[in-house]
Amino acid sequence: MSATGLLVNVAATRVGTRALGPGLRSVLWVQGCPFTCPGCMSPQWIPDRRTRLVTPRELASELLGDARVTGLTLSGGEPMAQADALAEMVAHARAARDLSVLCFTGYRLERLRADPPNPGVARLLACVDTLVDGLYVAALDDGRGLRGSRNQRVHRLNPRAEEAGTDFEEGPRSVEIALEGPTALLVGVPPPGLLTAFDTAVDTVRALTGGNPGGRGPGPDGRQPRCDQGRKRECDGTDGQR
């Protein structure tokens, strides 16, 4: 428990990626989102349920696990739903290293300022350099940029030199697929067709291994190993994202 008693409900993390913002970044996906956008790539991270509860200080340390990381990307789930804890995490991280912060939110910036959903929002907004706002609309996904659909807006709240050359609206998309044991994590905003290819690959692994990628047996908890942006999938068919 942190000194303030705050905890972050973590869906997933990725330390060191070039797929979600300028430079080498660490990504935090939080668990829980008040929205239900059709076509959301991380539906398993929408339910407001406990996953991994971590103190802001511990989470900052985890995200700074690679000394080359120069930025944090906050996604989910809905980061603004855990604004106070995330602001505290960013403060801890920045106490150790100068970092840019990119944040995705389903809320519009005007709403966050005029009628914040919780008291921590202003504190988190003060930490964010670039905010991508608005709900994902599948019909407006033009396959370009670091926003999921073209209704979403990019707000440079605190422009940094590192981000000056990044075209958040129109730049090419890239993704990374991180394999950690039997889990496959898709990191990034997928270009057209990529999500289907990813799902097909995971389904193929499941079919070929009987939900047992790598030929390993069930873990100590009796569960089969798993294969799985944020989109995280489980090769044993147990998947439940932004």
Ligand code: SF4
């Ligand atoms: S796209 Fe983002 S805002 Fe919409 S349901 Fe998914 S996580 Fe929530």
